[in-house]
Amino acid sequence: MSATVQAGPATPAGPASGLSSRRPLGDRGFQVLALVSGLLVLVILVLIAITMSQQSTTWFTSEGWSGIFSIDWDPAHGKFGAMAFLYGTVIVSVIAIVIAYPVSQGVALLLTEVVPRRWAAPIVSVIDLLAVVPSVVWGLWGILILVPWLQAHIYGHVASAVNNIWILGNLFGFLNHNYVSGASFFTAGLILAIMITPIVTSLSREVMATVPTTDKEGAYALGATRWEMIRGAVWPHSQTGIIGATLLGLGRAMGETIAVALVVGASPTISSHLFTPGYTMPSVIALQFGEATVGVFRAALIGMGVLLFLLTIIVNLSARAIIGRHARRMGGAA
Amino acid sequence: MHLRGRRQVTTAGLAVFAVALAACSSSSSSTTSSTSTSTASSSATASSTPSGSGTINAAGSSFQNTYQLAAIAAFKSVDPSITVNYDSVGSGTGRADLYANTVLFAGSDSPIPAAEASKVPSGKTVLYFPVLIGPITLSYNLSGVTNLKLNADVIAKIFQGEITTWNNSAIAAINPGVSLPSTAITIAVRSDSSGTTQNFSLYLEKAAPSVWKLGSSSTIKWPSTAHAGAQNTGVASIIKSTPGAIGYVDYTDAKASGLSYASVENSAGDYVSPTPAGASADAAGATIASDLTFAAADAGTSADSYPVSYQTWDLVYAQQPNANDVAMLKSYLGYLLGAGQKLLPTLYYAPLPSSLDQQAIAQLSKITS
Numbered sequence: 146m147s148a149t150v151q152a153g154p155a156t157p158a159g160p161a162s163g164l165s166s167r168r169p170l171g172d173r174g175f176q177v178l179a180l181v182s183g184l185l186v187l188v189i190l191v192l193i194a195i196t197m198s199q200q201s202t203t204w205f206t207s208e209g210w211s212g213i214f215s216i217d218w219d220p221a222h223g224k225f226g227a228m229a230f231l232y233g234t235v236i237v238s239v240i241a242i243v244i245a246y247p248v249s250q251g252v253a254l255l256l257t258e259v260v261p262r263r264w265a266a267p268i269v270s271v272i273d274l275l276a277v278v279p280s281v282v283w284g285l286w287g288i289l290i291l292v293p294w295l296q297a298h299i300y301g302h303v304a305s306a307v308n309n310i311w312i313l314g315n316l317f318g319f320l321n322h323n324y325v326s327g328a329s330f331f332t333a334g335l336i337l338a339i340m341i342t343p344i345v346t347s348l349s350r351e352v353m354a355t356v357p358t359t360d361k362e363g364a365y366a367l368g369a370t371r372w373e374m375i376r377g378a379v380w381p382h383s384q385t386g387i388i389g390a391t392l393l394g395l396g397r398a399m400g401e402t403i404a405v406a407l408v409v410g411a412s413p414t415i416s417s418h419l420f421t422p423g424y425t426m427p428s429v430i431a432l433q434f435g436e437a438t439v440g441v442f443r444a445a446l447i448g449m450g451v452l453l454f455l456l457t458i459i460v461n462l463s464a465r466a467i468i469g470r471h472a473r474r475m476g477g478a479a
Numbered sequence: 480m481h482l483r484g485r486r487q488v489t490t491a492g493l494a495v496f497a498v499a500l501a502a503c504s505s506s507s508s509s510t511t512s513s514t515s516t517s518t519a520s521s522s523a524t525a526s527s528t529p530s531g532s533g534t535i536n537a538a539g540s541s542f543q544n545t546y547q548l549a550a551i552a553a554f555k556s557v558d559p560s561i562t563v564n565y566d567s568v569g570s571g572t573g574r575a576d577l578y579a580n581t582v583l584f585a586g587s588d589s590p591i592p593a594a595e596a597s598k599v600p601s602g603k604t605v606l607y608f609p610v611l612i613g614p615i616t617l618s619y620n621l622s623g624v625t626n627l628k629l630n631a632d633v634i635a636k637i638f639q640g641e642i643t644t645w646n647n648s649a650i651a652a653i654n655p656g657v658s659l660p661s662t663a664i665t666i667a668v669r670s671d672s673s674g675t676t677q678n679f680s681l682y683l684e685k686a687a688p689s690v691w692k693l694g695s696s697s698t699i700k701w702p703s704t705a706h707a708g709a710q711n712t713g714v715a716s717i718i719k720s721t722p723g724a725i726g727y728v729d730y731t732d733a734k735a736s737g738l739s740y741a742s743v744e745n746s747a748g749d750y751v752s753p754t755p756a757g758a759s760a761d762a763a764g765a766t767i768a769s770d771l772t773f774a775a776a777d778a779g780t781s782a783d784s785y786p787v788s789y790q791t792w793d794l795v796y797a798q799q800p801n802a803n804d805v806a807m808l809k810s811y812l813g814y815l816l817g818a819g820q821k822l823l824p825t826l827y828y829a830p831l832p833s834s835l836d837q838q839a840i841a842q843l844s845k846i847t848s
Binding site: 443 | 677720
């Protein structure tokens with residue numbers, strides 16, 4: 146150990162290793178407590194990842210890499226391929242983002258640019274009410290009301306209208322024999338969109354509120370219309386923040402379990418037709434874990450939990466990194 | 480000084496790491512027999528009264544859940560010193576809980592599969608106590624048709640997506656005189672894994688082996704046009720709301736939802752409607768193994784047996800660590816097999832055939848400490 150230089154007496158903003166004996170006992174105790182709490186969270190996360198991976202090794206060893214990512218999920222015949230669920234999770238989340246992004250951007254712009262400040266707070270409360278509704282209530286409303294209504298009144302008409310159009314027919318057309326299902330990729334994506342709109346809206350709104358008024362007034366002074374001002378002053382400034390907010394919404398959409406499990410249709414197939422049933426990783430874990438026999442079936446479900454865990458961690462970490470980079474660059478926003 | 484600060488950080492980190500390690504090692508339950516402390520924790524220690532006292536924690540099959548709830552409530556007046564908790568988590572998880580020693584008995588709709596045999600701790604044998612039989616209905620929604628008849632081949636073809644309309648010649652052939660519409664058939668299946676699916680597919684495997692190709696498991700890869708619902712009630716509501724739908728629903732839930740169900744041909748050639756009596760007759764024809772496992776599906780040979788029936792067991796270790804647990808188990812399981820069987824008809828289940836019931840009661844003496 147090299148000779149250490151004693152830190153100045155009780156500098157509040159000193160480095161972490163400045164747990165100098167000069168500091169009062171309460172301060173030191175608090176710092177140790179905070180350190181322990183932080184480390185505990187990290188350790189718990191790491192341990193979860195390790196124990197879950199341990200329990201899923203049977204899946205990797207018995208299926209191999211090609212087996213794990215195969216399309217075939219057939220427990221009756223010992224086939225446990227996860228590709229259909231990966232596809233379902235991604236598709237449903239993408240649909241959710243595609244629907245939620247324009248809506249949330251519109252609401253955020255409404256709140257920051259259009260609506261008088263007096264009305265902004267009540268509207269924000271209403272939007273946040275959407276976030277308060279429990280996920281299982283969305284699922285119940287979905288399966289009891291939305292699914293039958295969509296199947297009877299919407300999907301059939303849309304599918305027959307676009308069935309023969311080039312790309313739209315593949316996405317929204319009939320699979321075969323006039324078959325559309327209310328419980329499908331699209332319905333799940335729709336419900337997810339409603340669920341993630343509050344998060345994306347409020348984060349976007351906060352980012353947009355940090356646009357300096359001078360920039361906006363400057364744009365007006367140059368003769369820009371409101372739309373041109375938004376395009377020229379608000380969006381460039383808040384782009385990275387909005388991307389971060391969207392990624393956070395995406396992370397939430399990927400992990401959503403019970404609402405999606407009830408309305409996605411529980412059919413492990415890969416299909417471009419969005420009005421047909423599908424399956425997602427959280428849904429299959431929730432629906433099939435109870436009866437899964439100990440062995441490769443259980444290991445496969447736990448392994449899919451690990452995959453989902455990794456996926457959502459990656460999405461959330463990149464979201465936070467992007468938002469953080471934006472905050473530093475724009476000087477303490479969001 | 481920096482040195483002392485660094486030591487405090489290291490101490491904090493080591494403390495956290497030590498706690499985590501301790502938690503890790505004590506929770507990694509080895510597959511060898513666990514210590515008596517973990518079993519004792521699942522039942523309160525008590526004075527050694529003849530019938531035992533304390534709490535029995537159990538988990539497993541959702542099929543027997545209705546019976547367990549009714550029996551637990553009625554058992555309170557039989558023996559108030561014993562409290563029973565039954566958690567309806569599914570047969571697979573129930574068996575896993577038994578291997579992990581967190582429950583005293585597990586409800587399971589099927590015997591322990593070969594893949595799980597290694598999970599039973601060495602030196603322990605599992606005893607199977609059958610508790611009830613129940614029919615699975617083929618419920619359908621077809622206006623104007625009330626007495627639909629089906630046989631195993633036709634059912635297999637319908638659920639594999641090979642028969643797609645109601646007026647198909649195979650269905651018409653066994654329903655003479657009934658005018659079948661040309662409505663498309665929508666099959667309603669379970670989205671969640673279930674013992675009902677397992678035993679329904681087992682029936683099809685046994686009764687239509689040349690036609691049925693999807694195997695037998697708690698999760699089946701149904702045709703992509705199938706509509707899936709969660710739990711029996713989910714399937715029932717799909718059938719109710721979809722004209723032309725047909726699905727497999729427990730008798731209890733089919734009655735509760737007011738569905739019409741089909742008569743199924745048994746091995747004697749008769750078309751029988753699902754009833755508890757038909758299910759009991761079906762089970763009476765099954766070959767009972769020495770450990771009391773059997774498969775009721777399509778086992779009956781008598782004219783009144785309803786072939787699509789299944790059974791459920793309570794699984795217990797024969798070797799229990801303490802006498803109180805033995806006394807409690809004998810008391811409660813004895814009730815399930817004895818006076819409790821009278822509750823079954825009111826719950827739309829079928830009681831065990833009496834010879835099987837006697838064998839199960841005799842097996843109670845094999846639980847020892």
